[in-house]
Amino acid sequence: MFFLSKLLGQTVRDMADKPVGTLHDLVVSPKQTYPHVTALLIKRRGKRVLAPWSSVASFEESGSLLRVAGTKLSDRPLRSSEFALSERFLDKQLVDTEGRKVIRVNDIQLVRTGARLLVVAVDISSSAILRRVGLAKVGDRLIKGGRSPKPRLIDWKEIDLEATDESSVRLTVPRTKLELLHPADIADIAHELSPEERAAVFGMLEDEIAADALEEMHPSYQAALLVDLPDFKAAELLSAMSPDDAADLLADLPQDRARRLISLMEKEDAEDIRELLTYPEHSAGGIMTTAFAQVPPDSTAAEALAMIRSQAEDVETVYYIYVVDRSEHLLGVFSLRDLLAVPDSRRVRDFMTADPVTVKTPASEEEVTAAIAKYNLLALPVVDDEGVLHGIVTVDDAIDLVLPLAWKKRLPRIFH
Numbered sequence: 001m002f003f004l005s006k007l008l009g010q011t012v013r014d015m016a017d018k019p020v021g022t023l024h025d026l027v028v029s030p031k032q033t034y035p036h037v038t039a040l041l042i043k044r045r046g047k048r049v050l051a052p053w054s055s056v057a058s059f060e061e062s063g064s065l066l067r068v069a070g071t072k073l074s075d076r077p078l079r080s081s082e083f084a085l086s087e088r089f090l091d092k093q094l095v096d097t098e099g100r101k102v103i104r105v106n107d108i109q110l111v112r113t114g115a116r117l118l119v120v121a122v123d124i125s126s127s128a129i130l131r132r133v134g135l136a137k138v139g140d141r142l143i144k145g146g147r148s149p150k151p152r153l154i155d156w157k158e159i160d161l162e163a164t165d166e167s168s169v170r171l172t173v174p175r176t177k178l179e180l181l182h183p184a185d186i187a188d189i190a191h192e193l194s195p196e197e198r199a200a201v202f203g204m205l206e207d208e209i210a211a212d213a214l215e216e217m218h219p220s221y222q223a224a225l226l227v228d229l230p231d232f233k234a235a236e237l238l239s240a241m242s243p244d245d246a247a248d249l250l251a252d253l254p255q256d257r258a259r260r261l262i263s264l265m266e267k268e269d270a271e272d273i274r275e276l277l278t279y280p281e282h283s284a285g286g287i288m289t290t291a292f293a294q295v296p297p298d299s300t301a302a303e304a305l306a307m308i309r310s311q312a313e314d315v316e317t318v319y320y321i322y323v324v325d326r327s328e329h330l331l332g333v334f335s336l337r338d339l340l341a342v343p344d345s346r347r348v349r350d351f352m353t354a355d356p357v358t359v360k361t362p363a364s365e366e367e368v369t370a371a372i373a374k375y376n377l378l379a380l381p382v383v384d385d386e387g388v389l390h391g392i393v394t395v396d397d398a399i400d401l402v403l404p405l406a407w408k409k410r411l412p413r414i415f416h
Helices: 085-089 127-132 136-144 183-191 195-204 207-216 219-228 231-240 243-251 255-264 267-277 301-314 336-340 365-374 395-402
Strands: 011-013 019-029 036-044 047-052 056-060 063-066 093-095 101-104 107-113 116-123 153-155 168-171 320-324 330-335 379-383 389-394
Touching: 019 047, 019 085, 085 107, 107 195, 183 195, 183 207, 183 219, 195 207, 195 219, 195 231, 207 219, 207 231, 219 231, 219 243, 231 243, 231 255, 231 267, 243 255, 243 267, 255 267, 301 336, 320 336, 320 389, 330 336, 330 379, 365 379, 365 395, 389 395
Parallel strands: 011 063, 093 168
Antiparallel strands: 011 019, 019 036, 036 047, 036 116, 056 063, 093 101, 107 116, 116 153, 320 330, 379 389
């Protein structure tokens, strides 16, 4: 993964390791959804020469190495299907379909996929400006301290190349529908990378973003990626994932590696995953998540709302809230709508639905999906023989069981 600002100005050397010049721009072809680099535009003694991408032996932030002699390079006009990336996009104003200015393009993100280099996003954050003026390390320190904004990436698919001109860059959507690069899009890009490149990309991503993208990846890639990551990074990603997804992924790893990663995780996360791994893979216990919202029966509506707010970041869904006693026995359930419709002073036990629909931990996948479909549930509680609540199966997990992955990806994002 590269940012254009950290590439421009680098030294380009030829096959004899002699300096050819400095990288002035990247020439790209927009024929694909994500344009690929076709040549390096090099400044040499005040003039420019082009090095075809096929002549590039090594391309890094520290510099590029060509597999041809510098004397063999020459200038040529750009083809009608090409443009100079920096010249056309950097510092241009982004304008949405309604003609409103969004913000300027402060940087451009690229990703290497095999032998190609693709343009995947524009960065509109202020942290990109620090990179542009050579203060990237200062920006990194500020980010670690939580004071500086992180990259804000707009997927290249939202760029309207035909409507873009010298003064502004046009988007294909109004500002209200503008989405930043989604974890599912990161996963799609990662599928095209080599194992080494994939590990490098995920090693640079923020843990929560990397975890979301990992959950979106095809199962055949997930375990392989985790094997290629350092233990500490893999453990951080697992901690940031939903407990059920993390447990499923760990079950696909060699036992020694799985135990080592669990030992590096936070105690509470590790305990949840150890519990999930004790259940058969295709049982309700094996597919449930332990991340659910819960409150005691004697709390008031106002107290319950405060508890839900404190739990919100760590639970799978807050649409259903489960009522449990001190021994974790499931007593009832209510929806967020129910909570908002009652007076603040009303006790939870007075408006909850008692004896909710449940399944036992050994229940089969067929029993789980049948119950969710029959009662039109968004989540189904999973209990043991004593009625202790151990987890919930959400509707998206049920969809995973009955639909192939390719079909699931076509569903609206509300189901993901």
